[in-house]
Structure formats: C-alpha cells, structure tokens
Amino acid sequence: MSIVLYHHPFSRAAGVVWMLEELGVPYELRFVDIMQGAQKSAELLALNPMGKLPVLVDGDAVVTESAAIGLYLADRYSLGRLAPRPDDPARATYLRWSLFAPSVIEPGSLAKAAHWEFKPSQAGWGDHESMLRAMESAVTGREFLLGDHFSMADVIFGGTLRYMLRFNMLETRPAFVAYSDRLGARPALQRSEARNLAVAKERGLDT
Structure with a gap:
C-alpha cells in the first residue's frame, strides 16, 4: 500500500476519502489531530508548508490541495475512466x-x-449570481458534469456543492439539489461517509 492520506474526518481530507473510494485503490488513513494543532507539526510542515490537510503521499509523490489531489489520482489510477485522456475533448x-x-x-x-x-x-470569481448561474448550467440537463459519464470532476465540484448545501452556504436551487442527490446515491460516496464516521467514532469526535 503506497497511498497515505493524512486525514481528519472534519477536514477537507474527508472528501479525498471519496476520491479514493471511487478509484478502488488501497490506501491508508493517517490521523492528524487538527484540534490539537498537529497539522502544524514539523512532519506535516515538511510535506505541506501551509500546515493544512489534506496531504496525500503516493510513493515519492506528495500532493496537497483537494482539487490537485483529485486530478492527480484520476490521471494516475483512472485515466480514461474518471479522467478523460488528454486528447479527449471532454477533458x-x-x-x-x-x-x-x-x-x-x-x-x-x-x-x-x-x-x-x-x-x-x-x-477572479466575479459576482455571486453569475457564479450560481454558471453552476446551474453545469448540472442542468445532464446526469453529471460530462453528461452521462461520472468523473473526478464530479467529486471535486460536487463535493464542494454538497458541503455548501449541507451548511446552508448555497441556495437550494432545484438543479443543485437534484445533482447532489444523484451523487449521494453513489456507493463510493456512501462508503467514504461511513469510513469518515468510523474514524470520528473511534477518536471520540462524534459526541
């Protein structure tokens, strides 16, 4: 097992678990107690000078930033399935x-x-209403961002959308809710939620 994810279930690393479950590759979760500031330890700062999670180590490769991790994993382990190939216009x-x-x-x-x-x-993000219209255009009239084909983009984009809907940070527009529900039905997402919950319980974080 070469993939190690430095993880806390109440951090962005939780979403990377979904990425890994979609890939179906073996991985290890290495708990980081962010409540005690362990993400600022010398070990973690050597991997990510920002002192933040997630941090993914894959052999000699170190990747931070959730979107970068998703793109990296899909290219390396699922090119042509979760990541369109470079010569595919869908990319x-x-x-x-x-x-x-x-x-x-x-x-x-x-x-x-x-x-x-x-x-x-x-x-760079323009105005809020334009952002919402752009998001609607991405998920209206299609199953996933690439049409009928699910990709790592749905984990990255959809994970952000789902999180913001959950915490009332985004308008509950019908297109957003329907897309979120489609993603929520994915077995890999359900497995990732169960695994994050198990870590939270194991560490006494669910009380």
Missing part, C-alpha cells in the same frame, strides 16, 4: 469545472457570506 470541460470549485465557488461563497465589498470585474 476541457473536466478541467474547467474541477478548477471552478476552488477558484470560484469557494471564494465567491465566502465573499458573499462575509459581505466583502469589491468590484466583480476585479475578482
């Missing part, structure tokens, strides 16, 4: 929505919640 859409999640949805939602004042033309 353009795949990359577009994979990067839209951390580049637009996350900062755009934070800006809205925190009532930031800025000119949309000067922010």
Whole structure:
C-alpha cells in the first residue's frame, strides 16, 4: 500500500476519502489531530508548508490541495475512466469545472457570506449570481458534469456543492439539489461517509 492520506474526518481530507473510494485503490488513513494543532507539526510542515490537510503521499509523490489531489489520482489510477485522456475533448470541460470549485465557488461563497465589498470585474470569481448561474448550467440537463459519464470532476465540484448545501452556504436551487442527490446515491460516496464516521467514532469526535 503506497497511498497515505493524512486525514481528519472534519477536514477537507474527508472528501479525498471519496476520491479514493471511487478509484478502488488501497490506501491508508493517517490521523492528524487538527484540534490539537498537529497539522502544524514539523512532519506535516515538511510535506505541506501551509500546515493544512489534506496531504496525500503516493510513493515519492506528495500532493496537497483537494482539487490537485483529485486530478492527480484520476490521471494516475483512472485515466480514461474518471479522467478523460488528454486528447479527449471532454477533458476541457473536466478541467474547467474541477478548477471552478476552488477558484470560484469557494471564494465567491465566502465573499458573499462575509459581505466583502469589491468590484466583480476585479475578482477572479466575479459576482455571486453569475457564479450560481454558471453552476446551474453545469448540472442542468445532464446526469453529471460530462453528461452521462461520472468523473473526478464530479467529486471535486460536487463535493464542494454538497458541503455548501449541507451548511446552508448555497441556495437550494432545484438543479443543485437534484445533482447532489444523484451523487449521494453513489456507493463510493456512501462508503467514504461511513469510513469518515468510523474514524470520528473511534477518536471520540462524534459526541
């Protein structure tokens, strides 16, 4: 087993468990007590100077940032299935929505919640309503982001969407809810949720 995920069930590493379950590859979860600041330990800082989770180690490769981890894993372990091949036109859409999640949805939602004042033309995420319309366009009239074909982009984009719906950080538009429900029916997602819950119980975090 070469894949090690530095993990806490209440961190973004929880979503990487879904990625790994979709791949069906063996992996080890290495618990990091973020409540005690263990993510700032010398060991973790050597892997990720940001001192944050997730951190994935695959042999000699070290990957941080959830979207980067997803793209890396899909290319390495599921090229042609969870990741379109480089010569497949669908890869353009795949990359577009994979990067839209951390580049637009996350900062755009934070800006809205925190009532930031800025000119949309000067922010990479633009204005909130345009962001929502773009998200709707991505999931309306198709099963997944690439049509009938599920991909790692759905884990990255869809994971962000599901998290924000759960914590009322995003409008519950019908297209969002329907897409979230489709993702929630995936066995790999259900397995990942069970595994994250098991770690939380084991560590006494579920009380």
